[in-house]
Amino acid sequence: MPRDFDATSAEGRMLSIEEIADILNVSRPFAVTLADAGKLGVVERGEDGQRRIPAAAVKTYHSERRAKARAALDELGAISQGAGLYGSDVKKV
Template identity: 85%
Template sequence: MLSIEEIADILKVSRPFAVTLADAGKLGVVETGDGQRRISAAAVGTYCNEQRAKARHALDELSAISQGAGLYSPDVKKGRK
């Protein structure tokens, strides 16, 4: 089980943002007896994988839009026009 501080470090986000994610239920929060939040490492891993998948999908969409608009071609990638 990880603390909010550890989660923030792993996700490379601020502690307040990690609290927001936890409070929104996006990390599967588990409250301990002393009121501190603890989140399983597996839940954090799942969240990271979901975020990567969303980012990849968004980049694929952006690439398709760029190609459709003629803003990208294999020749440009190789430094040729």
């Protein structure tokens, strides 16, 4: 997440699609897709028609995605370990 995103002050704060894209490190069109699919919680539209999403919902989505990614990496590591890819008998090229 960007340095200026303070999770402790996120409650009640509404974020634009551009801010969400920056926080999640995704493109703006993908952030729109996430919002429209309901992956980021309730989407409100301002008077200007722009989507606004609660920062807390974005934080939750980001945390869940990181947890899933970490679990997948742990599983991949276990599979690699089980296949003997980290043994001392592996020759370096």
